[in-house]
Amino acid sequence: MGTIDSTLISDELVDFLLYDVLDVTALCTLPAFAEHGRDTFDPWLRTCRKLAREVLFPAYRAMDAEPPQFVDGRVRVHPRMRAIWGELVSIGLIACARPVEVGGQALPMTIAAFANAYLMAGNLSAFCYAGLTTGAAHLIEAFGNAELKQTFMRPMYEGRYTGTMALTEPQAGSSLADITTRATPTPAGHHLIRGAKIFISGGDHDIAENVVHLVLARIEGAPLGSKGISLFAVPRERIEADKLVPNDVHVTGLIHKIGWRGLPSLALSFGDADDCHGWLVGAPNQGLRCMFQMMNEARIMVGTNAAATASVAYQEALRYALDRRQGRSVTAPDPTSAQVQLVEHADVRRMLLRQKAIVEGALCLIGTTARYADLAEHETDPQAKQSAKLVCDLLTPIAKTFPAEKGYEVNVLAVQIHGGYGYSSEYLPEALLRDQKLNSIHEGTTGIQSLDLLGRKVVAGGGAAFAALRDDVMRDLQRAREAGVESNVIDPLGTAFDCMAELTLALGSRGLQGDVDGMLSHANDYLDALSTVVNSWMWLKMVTAAAGRDSDFAKGLRQAALYWANTELPRVGVLAALCESAERSYLDLDPAWL
Numbered sequence: 001m002g003t004i005d006s007t008l009i010s011d012e013l014v015d016f017l018l019y020d021v022l023d024v025t026a027l028c029t030l031p032a033f034a035e036h037g038r039d040t041f042d043p044w045l046r047t048c049r050k051l052a053r054e055v056l057f058p059a060y061r062a063m064d065a066e067p068p069q070f071v072d073g074r075v076r077v078h079p080r081m082r083a084i085w086g087e088l089v090s091i092g093l094i095a096c097a098r099p100v101e102v103g104g105q106a107l108p109m110t111i112a113a114f115a116n117a118y119l120m121a122g123n124l125s126a127f128c129y130a131g132l133t134t135g136a137a138h139l140i141e142a143f144g145n146a147e148l149k150q151t152f153m154r155p156m157y158e159g160r161y162t163g164t165m166a167l168t169e170p171q172a173g174s175s176l177a178d179i180t181t182r183a184t185p186t187p188a189g190h191h192l193i194r195g196a197k198i199f200i201s202g203g204d205h206d207i208a209e210n211v212v213h214l215v216l217a218r219i220e221g222a223p224l225g226s227k228g229i230s231l232f233a234v235p236r237e238r239i240e241a242d243k244l245v246p247n248d249v250h251v252t253g254l255i256h257k258i259g260w261r262g263l264p265s266l267a268l269s270f271g272d273a274d275d276c277h278g279w280l281v282g283a284p285n286q287g288l289r290c291m292f293q294m295m296n297e298a299r300i301m302v303g304t305n306a307a308a309t310a311s312v313a314y315q316e317a318l319r320y321a322l323d324r325r326q327g328r329s330v331t332a333p334d335p336t337s338a339q340v341q342l343v344e345h346a347d348v349r350r351m352l353l354r355q356k357a358i359v360e361g362a363l364c365l366i367g368t369t370a371r372y373a374d375l376a377e378h379e380t381d382p383q384a385k386q387s388a389k390l391v392c393d394l395l396t397p398i399a400k401t402f403p404a405e406k407g408y409e410v411n412v413l414a415v416q417i418h419g420g421y422g423y424s425s426e427y428l429p430e431a432l433l434r435d436q437k438l439n440s441i442h443e444g445t446t447g448i449q450s451l452d453l454l455g456r457k458v459v460a461g462g463g464a465a466f467a468a469l470r471d472d473v474m475r476d477l478q479r480a481r482e483a484g485v486e487s488n489v490i491d492p493l494g495t496a497f498d499c500m501a502e503l504t505l506a507l508g509s510r511g512l513q514g515d516v517d518g519m520l521s522h523a524n525d526y527l528d529a530l531s532t533v534v535n536s537w538m539w540l541k542m543v544t545a546a547a548g549r550d551s552d553f554a555k556g557l558r559q560a561a562l563y564w565a566n567t568e569l570p571r572v573g574v575l576a577a578l579c580e581s582a583e584r585s586y587l588d589l590d591p592a593w594l
Helices: 011-021 024-029 038-065 079-090 109-143 146-157 287-323 346-378 382-423 428-440 446-457 464-483 487-512 516-520 523-545 552-567 570-581
Strands: 069-071 074-076 161-166 182-185 191-201 210-219 230-235 237-240 243-246 249-255 265-270 277-280
Touching: 011 024, 011 038, 011 109, 011 346, 011 523, 024 038, 024 109, 024 346, 038 079, 038 109, 038 428, 069 249, 074 249, 079 109, 109 146, 109 161, 109 210, 109 230, 109 287, 109 346, 146 161, 146 210, 146 230, 161 191, 161 287, 191 210, 191 230, 191 249, 210 287, 230 287, 287 346, 287 382, 287 428, 346 382, 346 523, 346 552, 382 428, 382 446, 382 464, 382 523, 446 516, 446 523, 464 487, 464 523, 487 516, 487 523, 487 552, 487 570, 523 552, 523 570
Parallel strands: 161 210, 182 210
Antiparallel strands: 069 074, 182 191, 191 265, 191 277, 210 230, 230 277, 237 243, 249 265
């Protein structure tokens, strides 16, 4: 059976990524991080590693087997979650990357991302109560007035309240322009909220005093579509005479999920008795613009979770392949010879190397995106700050989607390597596979991410973001040459990136000429292709940082980089040709033919 002493994520890899590949200590030259250094980063990482391995992970199986219950109108979570919440709050997790003046530790997002990855790998459901709260509190920090910050933000950062993002409605799904939740102004300064939301993660529980929902709604008379959406802080219980009283927010249903079972997903109603108070966050009709801050942070969080979930599956599969003896070498088929480790079989090594190429590339991608986010917020040079923001925005849909889609493949391979034991609930891969599937749906499906990437990010500002990305990739190609990295890793990446640059120009021109269908019909294939190139870029960064080393660790990096260059980069040309052809099989499909 699966053990509770899982590696979860390789410490050697994380330290290598942070200090050799990403040079995270260089961020400490920025005023925002001047009080930090490796002497503060390493203790935080050790704290989160220990908590993940000794507290969160041992509770994972129990929380998966016994999901939250809906009892007498309230949600009751697994009893172990209450103790875990206390541990997460006690270390200051919720505000760790926020400024000191709001109760945080001012850690770079780059450090926070890897520390969070351990916690996600240990128990993704448990972590997400904190992750969602961080995002909701940061929204109020960024756009709320002083009263909202005191009333809601501070208790959230302190862990007394939790937070959610309440966007989706039953009739609208991902189409936020179609939401119908209403907000009516009152003379008292608050709004009366009335409507329904669905799939609200962490929308009710019994681990903290209160839940604050960040709700998208329309003020009466607001324009139709996305331009008429405002943002409101709507607590489950509001403060009256220094006491918490019910705020006409009700759970109407609990979603029974395939994975993430320790975190409740709920249907909520607001204002059934016309007594749901909500407080405007930011300017009227600017709610979607404000919410994009939390949505972008959440996309990176989901990508981190996907990479972490894939990492646990890879570590479980690797351990099993080393421990399990089965079959004999094809060169020694004598039935009397000793059985060999699974890892001795070529196809098992193929699957393990593919897992490694995806998992470690995805973790590097998360770290790289987080580092750009740190620079986009805190860089003091305006030009460098703008460039970092452009690349961060472009990488965000990739950092969400690549770990989710390719990470699912890692989880499938973990089941495959375990064989018959893989699909049994006595072993971890079955549960991890269920968890992973949600990541391609959460915070925008892969189709939505692909439209965002091709329809907005790469063409915005006349292709400024793609140009900034190209500059950074070309810089790293040159560094790799100077470091003596093998040409069979460098050259395929250069060729594939040039192919994507030509494709991007062609599709952008098509869009400018009014052929939007022709531009976007294969947006998913475009995202696949660019993600494949970006992962190769991550591997180039890693082998460059390890150049000259002769350890098993360094040899493993080079082998994975070579594998990706040889087996995945050739797909880029095929996908690019498909995108440029504007192949119309599904555009021209009549639903009646199905």
